[in-house]
Amino acid sequence: MTSLSLLLWIVSGIALQLAVFLGIRFRHHWRGYRALPPRTAAPGQPAARGAPGGTGAIAAAAWPGFRTFRVDRKVVEDAGQSVCSFYLVPEDGQPLPPFLPGQFLTFRLDIPAAAENTEQLVRCYSLSDAPRPGHYRVSIKRVPPPEGSRVAPGRASAFFHDRVTADSFLQVRAPSGHFHINRGGDPVVLIGGGIGITPMLSMLNWCLAEQPDREIWLFYGVRNGRELVMKPHLETLAAEHPNFHLRLCFSAPLPEDLAAQNYLHKGRIDINLLRLQLPLKPCHFYICGPAPMLEALVPALDEWGVPDTHIHFEAFGPSSIKRKQPATTPGATAQAVGPAAGIVVTFAKSGKQVAWQPAANNLLEFAESNGIAAAYGCRAGSCGTCQTAIRAGEVAYRQPPDYDPEPGTCLLCSCTPKTDVTLEA
Ligand SMILES: Cc1cc2nc3c(=O)[nH]c(=O)nc-3n(C[C@H](O)[C@H](O)[C@H](O)COP(=O)(O)OP(=O)(O)OC[C@H]3O[C@@H](n4cnc5c(N)ncnc54)[C@H](O)[C@@H]3O)c2cc1C
Numbered sequence: 001m002t003s004l005s006l007l008l009w010i011v012s013g014i015a016l017q018l019a020v021f022l023g024i025r026f027r028h029h030w031r032g033y034r035a036l037p038p039r040t041a042a043p044g045q046p047a048a049r050g051a052p053g054g055t056g057a058i059a060a061a062a063w064p065g066f067r068t069f070r071v072d073r074k075v076v077e078d079a080g081q082s083v084c085s086f087y088l089v090p091e092d093g094q095p096l097p098p099f100l101p102g103q104f105l106t107f108r109l110d111i112p113a114a115a116e117n118t119e120q121l122v123r124c125y126s127l128s129d130a131p132r133p134g135h136y137r138v139s140i141k142r143v144p145p146p147e148g149s150r151v152a153p154g155r156a157s158a159f160f161h162d163r164v165t166a167d168s169f170l171q172v173r174a175p176s177g178h179f180h181i182n183r184g185g186d187p188v189v190l191i192g193g194g195i196g197i198t199p200m201l202s203m204l205n206w207c208l209a210e211q212p213d214r215e216i217w218l219f220y221g222v223r224n225g226r227e228l229v230m231k232p233h234l235e236t237l238a239a240e241h242p243n244f245h246l247r248l249c250f251s252a253p254l255p256e257d258l259a260a261q262n263y264l265h266k267g268r269i270d271i272n273l274l275r276l277q278l279p280l281k282p283c284h285f286y287i288c289g290p291a292p293m294l295e296a297l298v299p300a301l302d303e304w305g306v307p308d309t310h311i312h313f314e315a316f317g318p319s320s321i322k323r324k325q326p327a328t329t330p331g332a333t334a335q336a337v338g339p340a341a342g343i344v345v346t347f348a349k350s351g352k353q354v355a356w357q358p359a360a361n362n363l364l365e366f367a368e369s370n371g372i373a374a375a376y377g378c379r380a381g382s383c384g385t386c387q388t389a390i391r392a393g394e395v396a397y398r399q400p401p402d403y404d405p406e407p408g409t410c411l412l413c414s415c416t417p418k419t420d421v422t423l424e425a
Contacts, residue, residue: 062097062174066108069136071168077139080226083195084161085128085139091169098131099175101206102199102286102314104402105138106173106383111159122377122385123156126198126288127175130206136175139229141195177382177402179288179314181207186284186310187215191269191297193289194222196316197229203286208241216241217278221249221269221289225257247277269293271300286312291319314402318361318379318413321399346422347372348391356417363388363395364412367425374412374425381414388412393421 068091077083088105090096104126110118125138142161143154164170181188181203188207192200197220207216222228228248238246249265250257257263265273285306287297294313298321301311313321343356345363350372360366364386367374377385381401387409395415405411412425 062176064174066171066173067092069170069172071164071166071170072135074164074166077229078227078231082142082227083139083229084142085137086160086164088136088138088170088172089134096134096136097174099127099136100177100180101127101130101202102180102312103127103175103177103202104199104382105136105175106377107156108171108173109156109159111155112163119155121156121159122383124378124380124382126202128198128201130202130209136172139195139198139201177314178400179286179312179402181286182284183211184284185214186282187217187279189217189219189274189278189283189285191219191285191287191289192221193269193293194227195229196287196289196293196314199288199314200286201230204237204244208237208244212241213243215243215245215279215281217245217247217283219247219249219269219274219277221251221293223252224250224254225260225262226254245277247273249273269297271297271304274301275304282310284310284312288314288316291315291317294319294321315380316378343417344420345417346391346420347425348422349425360416362413363410363415363417363423367412367423372425376413379413381411384411386412389424391422391424394418395421 069088070091071086072089073085073087075085075087077085104124106122106124109121109123111121113119125140127136128139129137140157140160143157145151145153179199188203190200190203192198200218200220204216204218207214218234220228220234225231228234234246238244247265248263249267249269250263251266251268253263253266267273283306285301287294294315298311298313302308315321344353345356345366346353347367347370352370352372354366354370357366360369364374364376364379374388375385377383379386381397382403384403384405387403387405388411389409394417395410396418397411397415401411401414403411410423412423
């Protein structure tokens, strides 16, 4: 070996060692950088500038199970006094993970029941503001009994309104849910019906702070002006942001609404109104409201030619909307609903075997109609309370539920059997 080639070998060896060293240092720094907490923002500004788009970062920072929060403030939000916001701060004082605007919190509530007992309920409530440092906010509507009936009013919402006050403590699961706004350049159309406005407020506040130049529309449908939630806030935003278009729709305006003419449209939000108002651009639609509203609007948007990928929606309870795209969720077979007749459902713990009725909405209702008591919370695939092990067989979902069931389990409230199925219930 010549002295030149020896020198070359030595230099290459040193270069290689240096490259390995630098590689390791870079990896170390990159990990440290990724682990940094979100930038703290000025009061009133969103906590973390970031791109809503994946839940990975949220999952990493989220806490497991339930965490204790203190109610810092309780604020009435409408003239009719039926919606209250609750500002929640963590009891442990530790930082809060940000969330994706549109996501919700899950609460475990111990509600006073007869004979000094308590009844445990699990309910989900959407985060109603953009991520802020130090607190979360939810806004809850008092749910009355169905018109003309004598049953009790909504238990969890009555508990929040009547019993939860500033300084109450609540058990809360980390933000979750697949219904959230995505960063992008396309115009955003938010459609909120009634209390379905809450995730829209989170998306709106986030979008105007993070993407102030993005075109954003809000169609907000209520019966009358007394039901409008955070009206002054919405009007201020509309006045400050020329690219934000606020459209209020009253289905049953009161005389004072008619006199003030403080709404755009007398009637429900429908496809004709959207076609009339919206520019001919590829918009992203985010819809949340009562089941009949979703069941009318989603297929109508589809017929109008809006791609499935541009229609995002969430129901606060059971709904029968079918996604064109099949559901893909861990532990479940991805397939549109429509099981063949002749399927047998076995409830192993209850020792019952029943022929599936294709008319049943889901396995939870089917179990209940056969006298099998199953735990449930939201009945909308969001809270996970009805998660049940599948011993054999397969199930299918109409659309991917918000709560990802563990492998080998299903959410009874959101699926139907695809084959003969044996459930741990
Ligand atoms: C992802 C998600 C996000 C949500 N976000 C929000 C939000 O931001 N804000 C909000 O206010 N809500 C939200 N909800 C809805 C919320 O979770 C609850 O469903 C709602 O508050 C009603 O719960 P409750 O316990 O008060 O009513 P329940 O006790 O569950 O009662 C519901 C209705 O049934 C009636 N009822 C009671 N007993 C009977 C009976 N025997 N027969 C027939 N009817 C009966 C009640 O009078 C009431 O009208 C959300 C739901 C989901 C799934």
